[in-house]
Amino acid sequence: MKRSWFAYPYSLWMVIFTIAPMIFVVYFALTDTSGALSLANMAAVGQETYLKILWRSLYLALICTVICLLLGYPAAYFLASRDFNRNQTLFVLILLPMWMNFLLRTYAMMSLMENSGIINTLLKAMGLEPVRMIGTEGAVLVGMVYNFLPFMVLPIHTSLKKMDQRVIEAAEDLGANPAQVFRRVTLPLSLPGVISGITMVFMPAVTTFAISRLLGSGNFMMFGDLIDKQFLELNNWHFGSSLSLVMMALIIVSISLLNKADPKGEGSAM
Amino acid sequence: MKKATAFVLAFVLACSMVLAAPALADGQKRTLTVFNWFDYIDEDVIRMFEKETGIKVTYTNFTTNEEMFVKLEKSAGAYDVIFPSDYIIERMIKEDMLEELDMSKIPNAANLIEWCDSPDYDPENRYSVAYMWGTVGILYDPDQVDGEIDSWGVLFDEQYKYGVFMLDSIRDSFGVCLRYLGYSLNDHSEEALDAVRDLLIKQKNDGIVAGYLVDETKDKMVAGEAAMAVMWSGDAMYAIEENENLKYVIPKEGSNIWIDGMCVLKNSQHKDEAMEFINFLCRPDIAAMNQEYISYCSPIRQVVEGYDEEQLAQPALNPSEETMANCEFFHDITEFMDLYDSRWMEIRA
Amino acid sequence: MRKTLRGIYLGLILFFLYSPIAVMIVLSFNASRSRAKWGGFTFDWYVRLTQRSDILEALWVTLSVAVIATAIATVIGTGAAIGIQAMKRRSASMLLKVSYLPMTMPDIVTGVSLMLMFVFVNVPLGYWTMVLAHITFDTPYVLFAVLPKLRQTDSNLYEAALDLGCTPMKAVRKVILPEIMPGVITGALLSFTMSLDDFIISYFTSYTDKNLSMVIYSAARKGIEPSIYALSTLMFVTVLVLLIIVNKRGALEDVS
Numbered sequence: 062m063k064r065s066w067f068a069y070p071y072s073l074w075m076v077i078f079t080i081a082p083m084i085f086v087v088y089f090a091l092t093d094t095s096g097a098l099s100l101a102n103m104a105a106v107g108q109e110t111y112l113k114i115l116w117r118s119l120y121l122a123l124i125c126t127v128i129c130l131l132l133g134y135p136a137a138y139f140l141a142s143r144d145f146n147r148n149q150t151l152f153v154l155i156l157l158p159m160w161m162n163f164l165l166r167t168y169a170m171m172s173l174m175e176n177s178g179i180i181n182t183l184l185k186a187m188g189l190e191p192v193r194m195i196g197t198e199g200a201v202l203v204g205m206v207y208n209f210l211p212f213m214v215l216p217i218h219t220s221l222k223k224m225d226q227r228v229i230e231a232a233e234d235l236g237a238n239p240a241q242v243f244r245r246v247t248l249p250l251s252l253p254g255v256i257s258g259i260t261m262v263f264m265p266a267v268t269t270f271a272i273s274r275l276l277g278s279g280n281f282m283m284f285g286d287l288i289d290k291q292f293l294e295l296n297n298w299h300f301g302s303s304l305s306l307v308m309m310a311l312i313i314v315s316i317s318l319l320n321k322a323d324p325k326g327e328g329s330a331m
Numbered sequence: 332m333k334k335a336t337a338f339v340l341a342f343v344l345a346c347s348m349v350l351a352a353p354a355l356a357d358g359q360k361r362t363l364t365v366f367n368w369f370d371y372i373d374e375d376v377i378r379m380f381e382k383e384t385g386i387k388v389t390y391t392n393f394t395t396n397e398e399m400f401v402k403l404e405k406s407a408g409a410y411d412v413i414f415p416s417d418y419i420i421e422r423m424i425k426e427d428m429l430e431e432l433d434m435s436k437i438p439n440a441a442n443l444i445e446w447c448d449s450p451d452y453d454p455e456n457r458y459s460v461a462y463m464w465g466t467v468g469i470l471y472d473p474d475q476v477d478g479e480i481d482s483w484g485v486l487f488d489e490q491y492k493y494g495v496f497m498l499d500s501i502r503d504s505f506g507v508c509l510r511y512l513g514y515s516l517n518d519h520s521e522e523a524l525d526a527v528r529d530l531l532i533k534q535k536n537d538g539i540v541a542g543y544l545v546d547e548t549k550d551k552m553v554a555g556e557a558a559m560a561v562m563w564s565g566d567a568m569y570a571i572e573e574n575e576n577l578k579y580v581i582p583k584e585g586s587n588i589w590i591d592g593m594c595v596l597k598n599s600q601h602k603d604e605a606m607e608f609i610n611f612l613c614r615p616d617i618a619a620m621n622q623e624y625i626s627y628c629s630p631i632r633q634v635v636e637g638y639d640e641e642q643l644a645q646p647a648l649n650p651s652e653e654t655m656a657n658c659e660f661f662h663d664i665t666e667f668m669d670l671y672d673s674r675w676m677e678i679r680a
Numbered sequence: 681m682r683k684t685l686r687g688i689y690l691g692l693i694l695f696f697l698y699s700p701i702a703v704m705i706v707l708s709f710n711a712s713r714s715r716a717k718w719g720g721f722t723f724d725w726y727v728r729l730t731q732r733s734d735i736l737e738a739l740w741v742t743l744s745v746a747v748i749a750t751a752i753a754t755v756i757g758t759g760a761a762i763g764i765q766a767m768k769r770r771s772a773s774m775l776l777k778v779s780y781l782p783m784t785m786p787d788i789v790t791g792v793s794l795m796l797m798f799v800f801v802n803v804p805l806g807y808w809t810m811v812l813a814h815i816t817f818d819t820p821y822v823l824f825a826v827l828p829k830l831r832q833t834d835s836n837l838y839e840a841a842l843d844l845g846c847t848p849m850k851a852v853r854k855v856i857l858p859e860i861m862p863g864v865i866t867g868a869l870l871s872f873t874m875s876l877d878d879f880i881i882s883y884f885t886s887y888t889d890k891n892l893s894m895v896i897y898s899a900a901r902k903g904i905e906p907s908i909y910a911l912s913t914l915m916f917v918t919v920l921v922l923l924i925i926v927n928k929r930g931a932l933e934d935v936s
Contacts, residue, residue, distance in 0.1 A: 064838065064848065068763020068775065071756050071819065075778050078816040082793030083781075089796055110673075110680045136693045139686040151690065153923050158697050160919045162877055164896040165912040169700030172707065172715050172904055176556045179703055182716035193493055196542045210697065260784075268786035271879065275900050278542025279499050280535075282679045285788050292792060292884075295672050296401045305792050309785065316784055364888055369902060374733065390734075391888045392898065402805075402887045409804035409888050550903030 086309070089302035102303040111287065111304070118284040121198070122266035125205040126213075129262050130255070132206070133213035137254075138247075140214070141221035152218075159211040167275050170204045171195065174276070196278035204276040205266050212265075213258040220254025221247070256319050264312060284308065361386040363604040366403060366410040368591070369394060369546050370566075371463070373624035380611050386604050394545045395500045403596065404428075411599040412608050417590050418502075418661040420459050421452040425663065429458040430595040436606040439613030447590055447630035451660070459592030460609050463627040465564035466588050466650055466658060467503055468581040470548075470571075475558035483511035483582045486561065487530065492538050494558035496551065497531075499543040501675045502661055503587065504531065507561055510584045516659045519667035528674040535678065543679065552577060565627030568647040572626060579647040581654050588658035590630070701916060708909035715904065725906040729914075732907055738895040741807065745882075745891060746875035749814035754868045756815070757822025761830050761863075762856060764823075779820040790817060791884030798885065810886035814875045821874060822867035829863030830856070869926075 093099040105111070136155070145151055158166060173180055174194035181191040194200045224247070232246045270285030282290075288308070291301030361384075365377075369392045377388050391410075393399040396419045403410050415423065423429050434440060440448075440460045447461035471480055475494065486495050486507070498504050506516040508527040518524075534540055541557045542548075548560045553573045562570075567579040593612065595605040611617055615633035622629040628648055629635060643649045650658075708726070712719025729735060760779075764772045782790055794813050798805055833856065841851035857864075879893035890898070899908055 064766035065763045065771075067759040067852070068761075068767065071760030071763070071823070072775060074756060074816070074819065075775070078794065078812065079778060079781055082790075082797040085796040085800060086789070086793045110677050113680050132693065135689060139690055142686070144683040144686055145690065149927060153927050154694055155690075155697070157919060157923055158701070160873065160877075160923065161701070161912075161916060162893060162896065164879055164893050164900065165704075165908075165915065166700070168896065168900050168904075168908060168912065169704050171900065172909075173700050173703060175554075175715060175904075177554045178715045196493065207696070207700070210693075264784070264786050268788045270788070271897055275897075278547075279544055279679070280540065280542055282676075287676075288788055288792065290676075292795070293401055294395065294397045296397070296404070297672070298405075298796070301792065302796065305789050309789055312785060312789070369898065378733075389888055391890070394901070405799045406805045406887050407802060409806060544901075546902045 083309070086302050086305050089299050090306040091303075093299055102300045103306070105300055106303050106307050114282050114287050115284055115307075117281065118267050121202060121205065121283070122263050125202060125209060125266045126259055126263045128202075128206050129210050129213040130259070133210055133258065134217055134255070137214045137217035137221060141218050146222065155211060155214055159215070163208060164271060166208055167204055167272055170200075170207055171275055174200055174203070195276060196280050198277070198281055200276040201273050201281060201283075204272045205269065208272065209262040209266060212261040216257035216261065217251060217254040220251045220257070224250050260316075260319055264315070267311075268308065361601070361604055362389065363387070363601050363608060364389045364391065364409060364411050365608065366391055366393065366399060366413045368392060368414060370549075371414065371591075371625055371627075373620045376612070376617055376620055379617070380608060383611075384604075384607060386607070388608075397501065408598050408600060410596055411601045411605040413594050413596060414462055414591050415459075415594060416661065417450065417452045417592070418663045420592050420594060421663040422665055423594070424453065424458055428597055430597045430599065430602055431457050432460070432595065432609075433606060436603070437610040437613065439610050442613055442615060442618075442631045442633060444630050444632050444635060450590060452662075453592065459594045460613060461630040462591050462593045462612065463565065463621075463625070464588070464590040464630055465627050466581055466647075466654075467498075467507065467561065467563060467586050468567065468579050468647070469559050470552055470562045470567040470577055470579050471559035472552065472555060472557075472577055474576065475555070480559070480578075480580050481583050483507055483584055485559065486511075487534050487537075487539065489537050489539065491558050493541045495534075495539050496541050496548045496557050496560035496562075497534075497543050498548075498561050499545050501671055503561065503563075504543075505671055505675075506587050506661065510586060510659075511582075513584070516587055517662045517664055519664050519670055521670065524670055524674055528678060531678045549573075563627075564647040564650075565625055568626035568645060571645065571647065579645070581646060581650060581658070583657075585657040585659065587661060588655060589661065701912070704909045705913045705916065707906060708913045710906065713906060725910040726914075728907040729910045734890075734895055735892070735907070735911060738890050738892045741810075741889050742876060742891040742893075745807070745811050745814055746872050748811055749818050749875050750868055750871045753815050753818035753871045754822050754864060757819040757867060757871075758826050758857075758860070758864050760819070760823045761826035761860070762852060764827070765830050765835065779823055782817045783820050783824075787878070787880035788884075791881040794881070795884040805885060805887045807886065807889040810882050810889060810891065813881050813885040814878065817878075817881060818871035818874055821870045822864070825867030825870055826860055826863040829860040833859040 090102060091098060091100065093101060139145055140151060140155065172178055175181070176191060176193060176195070180194070184191050194203075228246055228250070229242060232242045237245070268285045270283060270289050273281055273283045273286055284304070288301055288304050291297045291304060363386050365388055367390065371392075372390075377390055380386070381388055393402065396416050399413065399415060400419060400422075403413060420429070434456070437460060440456065443456075443461055447464060449455050450461070453459045469480055469483075469485070471485075476485070476491075485491075486497075502516075505524070505527050508530050509516055509518055509523060512523070512526055512530070514523045514526075544551075546566075548562060549566045549570050551557060552560050552562075552570045555574075562579075564579065567577075571577045571579060593609045595602055595609070599605055612621070613631060615631055618629050618631035619634045619637065622631075622634050626648070638649065646654065707715065709721050709723070710719055711722040711724065760775075764775055767775070791813070794809070794816070795805065798809050803809060837855050837859075838851050841855045842848065846854070877893065878891070879897065882891045883894055883897070886894075896908065896911075899905060
């Protein structure tokens with residue numbers, strides 16, 4: 062028996078449960094309810110209504126990613142720096158929310174942001190006007206950042222820790238000031254982690270539907286909501302597949318672009 | 332090290348066997364899968380049923396008729412008893428998806444009040460037995476609203492910024508607007524639907540809508556999160572019971588009146604158990620438990636006869652004959668649903 | 681000074697991350713249902729939690745699915761790693777590329793594609809389809825956890841064992857497995873975690889049987905209920921304890 066045969070169960074599994082389903086998506090996307098080949102559903106994706114939803118999802122996901130990057134990079138940097146990198150507790154604390162159930166985290170946000178929730182109660186107590194949060198785009202954004210921030214911090218932190226300190230020392234020896242060290246040594250070396258973080262935030266953010274439903278009160282349909290509704294309410298499985306196909310294509314394009322920036326896959330948080 | 336490995340693997344496998352056993356053993360016991368709306372039964376009732384009959388119940392939910400239909404169409408054989416609304420029952424009878432009921436197994440169906448017995452959509456109750464009925468109306472908080480409400484028009488009043496909860500249910504939201512504009516709830520002409528779409532888009536753009544939700548609105552209205560909500564009568568009744576300030580009204584332009592029935596699927600593997608369950612729910616004491624818990628209108632005679640004065644005064648529970656006459660049933664318009672669907676997407680986008 | 685400023689920043693981040701959780705923990709003991717007023721201390725919601733059969737059943741579903749899927753995924757994934765190492769470059773590379781798919785494709789696409797296939801083949805969507813789906817997305821994690829460890833071992837040992845008369849299975853068991861065991865355990869842990877937390881894939885591949893995430897989603901759509909706060913407090917404490925243990929054993933670095 063050859064050693065490579067050990068991989069056969071896996072290969073078989075992947076063909077049946079990963080490749081075949083994708084072929085089904087393509088099949089459903091390119092046919093209509095009678096089973097005949099049809100591009101009507103694919104064309105329908107281009108309608109104004111759906112492009113609007115797609116654009117909104119991309120836009121919110123982008124803003125969320127940028128915010129996570131702006132907030133998360135410094136956090137990862139400080140955590141990995143000499144000041145705190147021996148502090149295991151701190152590291153565990155930052156990681157912990159990631160390991161808590163994602164829906165419970167969203168639930169937590171719901172409680173905070175309700176009209177009769179803690180934040181508004183505090184505002185009223187301070188004599189300020191209560192702010193309407195649940196049901197606004199802002200709430201969805203905050204919810205996304207809240208959920209995805211740890212996923213940005215972790216890979217950047219891993220990347221920074223893997224960095225060889227001697228390179229930094231060498232740069233300092235050669236006369237670079239802290240700003241230059243950061244710009245020309247640290248930042249480029251941490252790029253794989255940044256890329257990984259962006260991947261782990263942007264893609265789930267584009268496709269989420271639970272967060273927009275729970276924090277947006279159904280006011281803002283996102284791409285994930287759209288797909289969910291097509292499949293589990295409107296019974297348009299063919300159109301839903303077309304939408305999924307478009308999404309798959311978008312993801313593949315994003316991955317290829319990101320791969321170009323990090324060909325060796327060093328940023329992979331595994 | 333090797334011993335530890337073997338031990339760990341064996342332990343894991345043993346655990347999974349033990350945990351999987353109940354799932355695998357299901358084949359021997361009597362089981363039943365019920366597919367019902369959320370918040371639509373007193374859970375004690377399920378437990379009582381399980382105790383009395385020894386049938387293990389898997390209870391799963393849906394939020395709208397449309398969701399129910401997709402899931403049961405696509406997952407054949409997974410469900411036994413379902414609780415569709417009148418127009419869906421109509422559709423399912425047409426498409427031959429329902430099992431003819433053996434009324435000898437459902438003697439308690441004799442307890443049904445007259446107008447729920449042998450309804451238009453299912454003459455002679457061959458395929459369904461009424462479970463609950465109700466209306467669609469506006470639940471509002473008098474403190475947040477000017478004067479009394481008597482028209483659907485208040486939903487589109489710009490002074491209620493973020494003050495209105497709409498139902499995340501296509502036919503209900505369209506139906507309300509159709510009646511307001513003077514059409515029938517079952518109108519599917521492009522002219523009518525376009526008018527509805529424009530009305531709803533304007534409502535959203537004017538910032539009046541607080542959200543498109545289904546079950547969430549009950550608690551939100553109790554907490555005072557909005558001025559008013561389009562609601563099913565039972566949910567409204569529940570909210571009123573929790574917050575006596577709230578009021579329910581069925582506007583003068585008329586509304587939807589509906590019956591939710593209990594049906595058995597043709598491809599069910601547990602038809603006898605399903606009919607036993609239906610029969611159980613028609614028992615007066617059980618029906619009373621459910622009515623009390625979910626606050627909808629029960630079609631069981633004994634329960635209705637048991638309403639007290641306070642309950643009889645509530646339009647959510649006991650609408651006047653006049654009001655009921657002004658209400659319409661939904662009918663099956665599946666062929667035209669994509670006209671509705673595409674406009675609904677435009678509104679929600 | 682610099683350390684203080686950095687500390688303040690990290691503190692603020694932690695405050696942001698934990699205040700919602702802290703609020704939930706506090707509210708789980710609140711006798712009043714109000715999200716803002718304190719009505720007295722009580723364990724009632726914890727008691728109510730034990731009465732919620734939907735949550736208890738979902739907990740059982742979540743745990744059992746995670747265990748079964750992890751067990752199978754670990755076996756298949758470890759075998760895959762062992763096999764891939766011995767494969768020709770081309771086939772190995774292709775298999776690895778395919779393995780990236782479940783991890784990079786958004787959950788909704790994985791979920792929907794599996795749902796389409798199951799429906800097409802007329803399989804009712806319930807417990808077992810959920811298990812199959814979980815195995816599918818768990819296995820690559822095992823594979824990618826074991827591969828690095830495998831690369832660190834000397835492939836000649838396997839050949840040597842064969843030369844000395846071992847059957848391939850025995851060689852794997854006695855030679856390769858002990859070397860890669862840390863990777864296998866890491867992979868299993870990762871797979872278990874992924875299964876515990878999954879929402880979207882389970883949502884699409886099981887209609888009748890719900891896991892914990894699905895039940896919480898339904899509960900959240902009905903409105904806030906304090907027994908969910910009790911649930912999240914318990915889960916928070918569990919995760920905290922687990923992470924502390926794992927961290928003490930130094931495995932945290934491996935897992936991240």
